[in-house]
Amino acid sequence: MDYEIFQETYGFPVQELNDLLESKQLRQLREKINELNEADIAEYLEELPEEQRLLVFRMLHKDLASEVFAFLPVEIQEMIINSISDAEVGRIIEDLYVDDAVDMLEELPASVVRRVLKNAKSDTRALINQYLNYPENSAGSIMTAEYLSLKKEWHVSDAFNYIRANGQDSETIYVLYVTDNSRHLDGVVTVKDLLMHSYETTIGDIMEENVFHCVTTDDQEDVVELFNRYDLLSLPVVDQENRLVGIVSVDDAVDVMEDEATEDIEKMAAIIPTEHSYFRTSVYETFKSRIPWLLILMLGSTFTGIIISSFESALAACVALTGFIPMLMDTAGNAGSQASVTVIRAMSLGDVEFKDMFRVIWKELRVAIVCGVTLSAINFVKIWVIDHLLLGQNITLMIDLVVCLTALVVVILAKLMGCILPMFVDKLGLDPAVVASPLITTLIDAVSLLIYFLFAQALLGIA
C-alpha cells in the first residue's frame, strides 16, 4: 500500500501540514500534528528539510516526541540529538524502550553516544551497557527490559493493582511473568487468565509453569521460529542462571522475520546483506555489497572458459554446437536454482532438516526425471522443426540428440546438486542461502559444458 493510500484511508494531511508550515500558522500546526500517529509523523519529518524538521519535532508533546523519535532513521536521530539541549536528550533516552535506544546507539558515532549516555540516568546507562554487550542478532540484542513480573503468592487483585501502577511504561502487559525473589522464571499468566478468575485467586494457582523461553545468547532466528510455531505474543529471555532479564514482543519478532527474509533473498541473489533500506544505503555501500560475489563468480567462470578452449577443436569441427551453449547453461542453472531455493526456504522455515536428506534426494530425483524428460522431448522437436526446418540451421539429427541428451542429464544433475549442496553447507554451520542460485549456477555451468562436449565427442565422432 503506498503512502498516498495511507493518506486517503487514514487521512494523514500532508498538504494541510505543509500549508500551515509555509504560512507560519504554527499554533494550528502544533494542534494538528499532535493528533496524528507516531509512525506517520516520523515519515512526514523525514521528508521535511532540516530546519523545518527540527521546528516541527519541537512542537510534539513530550511523550509523542519520544515515540516519533524511535521511528526515525538513525541519521535523523543523530541530527536531532546534535541540535537539542542536554536535558532534552536525557528525557528522550529515558522515554525510549531500551532496545530502541540500543539500536540507535549501535550506529551513532562515539562522540554522540558519549553525550547520550552522559545524559541518561545511571540505571538506564547500566542497562544500555549491558544490552550493548549481547552478541549481534542474539535474543539479548532484540529483547526489551520493559515488562512486568508478578509473584506467585499474589492474588489476582494484587496483580491488577500492580499493572495499574506500573503498566504504563511496559511494552506489553498482556503476558506477565512470575518470578521468585532471585528473579528466576517460575511461570506465566496472561491478562486473559487474570480476567477469567476471581480477584481472590492466587497467581501460583493459575500460572502455567511450562514457559517457553529463550536465553540471551540464542540466535534471533530461533526466537522467531518459536513465535511462528506457537503463535506467541511475547517470549521471556533468561540469562545463563535462568534469571528473567527481558522479553521479546511479537512486533520485534515480526521485524526480525522481515529482516531475515530480506537477507535470505539478498544472499540468494549474490548480494551481501546490508543493514539499511534501499534509499538509505549509499552507492558505495551498495557497491560493496554487490561486487564481491560478482567478482568471485566472474573469476569462477574461468573454469567454463578452460573447458570451452580445451574442446576448441570439437567446436571448430561442428560450429552448430556453440549455439546451444547458452540454452543448456541457462536450463541447467534454472533447474538447479529451483531446487536449491526450494530446499533453502524449506530449511529456514523448519520444514526440512539434514536428517531428511534422503527423502529430499528421492523427491528431487523424481521431479528431475519428469522435468528432464519433458524438456528434452519438447526441445528435440523444437530444434528439428524451428531451428533446422524453419530457420535452416545446419543441424543433424545426431546433433539434436546430443543436445537433448545433455539437457536431460544436466537437469537431473542440477536438481540433485541444487538440493544436496545447501543441506551440506547448512550441516557445516554455514548459511545455505549464500551458496544458492549464483554459486551453484557457476558450478552447474562447468559440469553442463563438460557433459555436453563429452556427449558430442562420443556421438558425433569428433576429437
Next chain:
Amino acid sequence: MDYEIFQETYGFPVQELNDLLESKQLRQLREKINELNEADIAEYLEELPEEQRLLVFRMLHKDLASEVFAFLPVEIQEMIINSISDAEVGRIIEDLYVDDAVDMLEELPASVVRRVLKNAKSDTRALINQYLNYPENSAGSIMTAEYLSLKKEWHVSDAFNYIRANGQDSETIYVLYVTDNSRHLDGVVTVKDLLMHSYETTIGDIMEENVFHCVTTDDQEDVVELFNRYDLLSLPVVDQENRLVGIVSVDDAVDVMEDEATEDIEKMAAIIPTEHSYFRTSVYETFKSRIPWLLILMLGSTFTGIIISSFESALAACVALTGFIPMLMDTAGNAGSQASVTVIRAMSLGDVEFKDMFRVIWKELRVAIVCGVTLSAINFVKIWVIDHLLLGQNITLMIDLVVCLTALVVVILAKLMGCILPMFVDKLGLDPAVVASPLITTLIDAVSLLIYFLFAQALLGIA
C-alpha cells in the same frame, strides 16, 4: 531450530510416548499427552501410523482435541473426520475458529465438506458460507469472527464483566472494538486502557476514534503492511457499509507474511508458488510448479541461439571468443538479478514506489558504473595474466579489450534493465517477482551476446 532441540528444551517426550504406546500403557499415555502443547501434539500425531494416530487423537480432552485438530495438515484432518462420529465432527467444527474451519473446508473434497457442514449448527454454517465467499488472499479470507465488541455508553466495569463472560472463546481480548447498534465501527480500546482507568469511566471517553481498519476485499498484503507499519496486535475488518465483520489477529498476519515471503522467493527462482510445505507437495505438483518457467526460458534461449548462429563466421574466425560467452552471460545475469531482486524486495516492503523510478535509475546507474569498471579492469588483467600468459590461450590484447568493454557495457545495461523492468511490471498491476532473475537473465543473455559480437566485428575487423 530442529525438532530435537525443541524436545530437549521444552521436553517433548517423543520416546516416552512411543514406549507407552507400544507397551499399551494407555492410561499413562492419556495423562501424559494431555499435558503437552497443541502444536507439538499435532507434530507428534503426524509422525504416527494411521491407526495409532486415531487412537491417540481420541485420548485428547475435548478442548485440546479441537486445538490440536486446527494444527494438523488437511489430509490428516480429512482422515480423522472420516473416522469419527457425526457428533464428534459437530463438536470439533463448533470449537474451531471460523477462519481455521474455512481454511480446512477449502481443501476438503465436496462429500466431506457436506458432512462437516451438516453437523455444524446453523449459525456456524451461515458464517462459514459467508467466509467461503470472500476472494482468496483477501482480508475477509484471513479474518476471524471471534472477537469482542463493546458499546460506547458502557463503563469500564461493564466491559470487564463482558470480557469475563464472553472472552473465553475470543481469539484475542486485548484489543476491543466499540460499535453502535448497527455494528458500525466507532472506536477502539485496549485492555491496557481499561486497566489504566477507573471502573466508572465511560468507554466512549477513553476510546480512540481513529481506528486503523481494512475492508473484507482488501488484499492480504496490504493488511500485513498495516501490521508492520503500526505494530498492531489486531486489525478490524469492515464490510462495504463500514460494519464490523471480523478481526485479523497478529498471528494470522505473521502467517501471511511468511507465506508472501516464500511466494516471492519462489517466483524469483522461476517457480510457480504452491500451497503446501515441501514434503506435503507431491512430485507431480512440484513438477507442475517448476516446468512452465523451465520450458518458457528454454524456448526463450532460441534467441541467443539465433544470435550465435548468425555470427557463426565471426566465431569461426576467432574461436577464442567462444570461451568468454559463459563468463559474459553469467556476469551480466548476476548483475541484473542483484538489481532486480533488490528493487523487488524494496517494493514489497514499501520502500520503493513507481514514482521513485528516476531516483532508482540514478542510484543503480552509479552503482553499475562502479561495478562495471571494477569488474572490467580486474578481468582485463586476469585474462592477460592467467588465460594468455599462464594458460597459453590464443588471446590478443584486442580480444581482451573486446571482452572487457563488453563486460562494462552489459553490467551497466543489466543493472538498468534489472531495476526498470520490475517497476514497470508492477505499474501494470502484475507481480514483479515473476519477471525477476530468470526472465531478466534470458533477456540480458541475448542483449549481452549481441553487444559482444558487435564489438568483436567493429574492433577485430571480422565479418
